[in-house]
Amino acid sequence: MPEIRNCLRCKKLFMYTVGPKICENCKKLEEEEFERVRQFVKEFPGATIQEVSRETGVSTQLIYRFLKEGRLEVAEDSPIALLCENCGTRIRSGRFCVNCSKKLANELLNAGRSLQNSLSRKPGESKEAEGGLRYLHGIRKEEFKDK
Ligand SMILES: [Zn+2]
Ligand SMILES: [Zn+2]
Structure with a gap:
């Protein structure tokens, strides 16, 4: 707009x-x-x-x-001198060094995954998501016990 x-x-x-x-x-x-x-x-x-x-x-x-x-x-x-904003290593361009770029890309990927898991959840509700995850684990353990 x-x-x-x-x-x-x-x-x-x-x-x-x-x-x-x-x-x-x-x-x-x-x-x-x-x-x-x-x-x-x-x-x-x-x-x-x-x-x-x-x-x-x-x-x-x-x-x-x-x-x-x-x-x-x-x-x-x-x-x-341009320094990596994450680890302070000297870089030639951009904001992060190669290592940190990779690491951050991975973290972003993981964040994207957990975002998919809790689709429309807001950041403040993340504790609820953790609780839900524990609950799921609990169920899994219960099932395991029955066998
Ligand atoms: Zn202008
Ligand atoms: Zn770095």
Whole structure:
């Protein structure tokens, strides 16, 4: 559903649908900035984030956002340090290292499974779900005893 919002960058009102909460004009500007940063990092893989920011005129926050969104990747030996949000290992792009990505994907998968088990249950009702599970185990034990 489109709604009227203030652009996060220029504060102008615009019709927001999906994606980052910025207007079309700023989206275009950001694309240009992204391209500048990407080119610069490719050309000068040894540059620090301050140098990249100074030379491209793009704020360090935005450069970090590009990195965290996984759009921008820095060289293996780049001084631009991006750390895994889970374990703190140095990574080149995104928010998590390979190991944590795998682990989190698994957890997400498991969470998805238990979500399927308790379909429309809200988080506050999870205790009830545990109780139900114990109840099921109880029944299983009873059946086992009978045999
Ligand atoms: Zn804007
Ligand atoms: Zn990690």
